[in-house]
Amino acid sequence: MSGLVDLPADDLQDPFGEEVHIKRKSNATFIDSDTDDSNLARDLKDSLVLDENKDLNVSSVIESDTAAEEEDRRKRNSSFVEQPLPPEIEETFGRKYSHEDSSHPNWVKHKKHVFALSLAGKPIYSRYGDEQNLAPFMGALTAMVSFVQVMDDNLRYVVAGAHRFAFLVRGSIILVSVSRTDEPTAQITSQLNYIYSQIISILTAGVNQIFSRKPNFDLRSLLGGADRFIDSLNTLMDHDFSFLLNSIHCLKLPPQTRASIAQVLQQAQHTDLLYSIMIAGHQLINLVRPKKYVLQPADLHLVINFVHASTALRNGNENWTPLCLPKFNDTGFLHAYVCFIAPDVCLLLLSTKQECFFELSSCKGMITQGLNVKGAGSLGPNFSLMDDILKAYENPDYSVSELGVPGLLHFVYRSKGTLQYTCPRFETPYNTSKEQKRLYRMYQRVHRRTHGLKLAHKVYYQVSQLETFLGWVTAGFELFAVFGPLDTKSMCIKGCNDILKWIKNEENSIMIINSPVW
Amino acid sequence: MSKVDVKVVLLGKHSVGKTCLVERFLRGKFKENTVATVGAAFGAKKMDVNGREVTIGVWDTAGQDRYESMSRIYYRSAKAALVCYDLTDLQSFEKVKLWVDELQQNEEECAIYIVGTKSDGVDVGALPRRDMQEYAKQINGFMFDTSAKSGDGIEEIFQHIAEAHVNKEQAPSDKSGRINPGEGRRTKSGGCCGGSAE
Ligand SMILES: Nc1nc2c(ncn2[C@@H]2O[C@H](COP(=O)(O)OP(=O)(O)O)[C@@H](O)[C@H]2O)c(=O)[nH]1
Ligand SMILES: [Mg+2]
Secondary structure, three states: OOOOOOOOHHHHOOOOOOOOOEEEOOOOOOOOOOOOOOOHHHHHHHHHHHHHHHOOOOHHHHHOOOHHHHHHHHHHHHHOOOOOOOHHHHHHHOOOOOOOOOOOOOHHHOOEEEEEEEOOOOEEEEOOOOHHHHHHHHHHHHHHHHHHHHOOOOOOEEEEOOEEEEEEEEOOEEEEEEEOOOOOHHHHHHHHHHHHHHHHHHHOOHHHHHHHHOOOOOOHHHHOOOHHHHHHHHHHHOOOHHHHHOOEEEOOOOHHHHHHHHHHHHHOOOOOEEEEEEEEOOEEEEEEEOOOOOOOHHHHHHHHHHHHHOHHHOOOOEEEEEEOOHHHHOOOOEEEEEEEEEOOEEEEEEEOOOOOHHHHHHHHHHHHHHHOOOOOOOOOOOOOHHHHHHHHHHOOOOOHHHHOOOOEEEEEEEEOOOOEEEOOOOOOOOOOHHHHHHHHHHHHHHHHHHHOOOOOOOEEEEEOOOOEEEEEEOOOEEEEEEEOOOOOHHHHHHHHHHHHHHHHHHHHHHOOOOOOEO | OOOOOEEEEEEOOOOOOHHHHHHHHHHOOOOOOOOOOOOEEEEEEEEEEOOEEEEEEEEEEOOOHHHHHHOHHHHOOOOEEEEEEEOOEHHHHHHHHHHHHHHHHHOOOOEEEEEEEOHHHOOHHHOOOHHHHHHHHHOOOEEEEOOOOOOOOHHHHHHHHHHHHHHHHHOOOOOOOOOOHHHHHHHOOOOOOOOOOO
16 A cells, blocks of 8 residues: 555645745755864864863863864874775775774864764774774763763763764664764664664674673674674765665566566565565565565665675675564574675575575575566566566666656655655756765755654745755655755645656556565 | 585685685686675585586685674585685684584584695795694594685695595495595595695
């Protein structure tokens, strides 16, 4: 059932009653730039001044920022030329920024730091720099958390100049983001939650038991090599709507093709097989599940991130690995048969059993056979379902111009019933990664305007120099649409109604409406 | 995978070169820049022993501490284990002993090959390995040196495993099923550099 069903097109006239919230912004101040001069350590110091009389022990941070050092830092800064490493070297010899620590001139310049540490203050992860060298800084973060916990409260965030420190404590792990991206705190917290889930996905919630037995345990001994999963998740969460919307993005396919793929997957059934999942890039092709066990979007995101971050899985072999899906069951591992059946098409067969690799391997044999039968695809007698997939993947989603909606630049539509979303691919003016990032940040803000606890507008309308944003949230769907800056309100409203009509027509190819089960 | 006659597992510390060794065996290639193996990867290859076809199934494990408790899945009922250490970093041999202990406790039938890797990077003859050779003898294991880069020694190990499998099938009276090290050495003396070098 799609969310659209309970909203017939006739009801979609003027959704803007008194709810309309008009906000004009004279100029956009959200351009991300990596050469920004703002200084994390200085901002942190600013905020710490406020806390000095509270005996917060953060001397290590304050000391590292004396005037002389600041001068020295500027000097080093100007002569420091960052040499980007080719990706393959990066992968083999470690992470790109691992040489940095909190005194490194470049370290403070990153727009969004993410840290994970134990309640005892032991470093677990840092997005930039080697977490081990950041131990004093992490110590300061723990101090901040425990300072507030002593008062029987939880520290959620601290604003220090342009920087926002967001905190989340889950189990025995503290997650911290220090950013100047202007993202809403609630969204940053949700991202931190994903990072916690990623750690659990590698180790299960058993980590918390380890910590309760040994509070000083160094988790990195177990996480070794898992930084790449968290790194890739951090990158994804900065541009992928899946996380913002907690929803799934499907590969656009002819409806008959998707149904035939479902059949192929269903026929390759085995008693030990829990989920059969097929993905192309970051998009879902289809998945088969037991009737009782829905696969939560958050778990699927972790699966997709896992596949994406593990280049080793593209080895031409079949892989068999433990994997925990925290929403499904955070205390135990599932066992994943993972195989790339085409360069960017991955098949995952998940089981609760450790010993069924060969059974699943023969399921995979049946599946690839079914996918390669000539004539089963939509392209003609010489083409297979796999040909459909490869064609769709080569040119994913659709152009916004296909909708024929005047002034429409981009949109994101989320169906609340199916927890899936759709959006057109990025085109001019969003053809650069900088513009895409800016657009994404705008979506984040509009999303917040329609989801905040206190200020949740059902409809939100905002005009800036570059575009008009419109957010519309109902019981069945959420629509965020972007029009030109000069487009009138009535034009945008009509545009939104046209988008909904188009989606209703296309929903069978852009979403999975009947989720196959066994 | 259709039918596997012989299951082989690679064990050893991460980065010693297990994935490269397997890649060389399966596809005859050497990839300089590997990434850490996830869980374990399975691949198979058909070998020829005097006109008989033997399919070898190889499990390449990650060697990460976090999944160590689960490695049993991968070596269970393996006919041969290649326990690898890095000839350019003899420290990595420490881990070999732990794996051998575990195998001997859980998989009595499994033949143990102690495999030195990256032989292209060192003067193999000059390595201080008397203790290791003693150890290999003591546990009744085979010792091989290999280089995935040059290909040296790799085909020999798998040929040795495949032949042992065929020999065993032809002599079903041998109840133990274990590959006899003495026999192995005689038939493939060229491939075994450990046992005879004392
Ligand atoms: N010189 C040399 N380097 C090797 C050889 N085999 C592996 N390496 C290098 O050792 C590193 C780790 O290899 P890998 O196979 O991934 O180790 P694994 O973790 O045990 O699977 C890689 O950078 C390889 O390039 C070899 O035979 N000779
Ligand atoms: Mg490996």
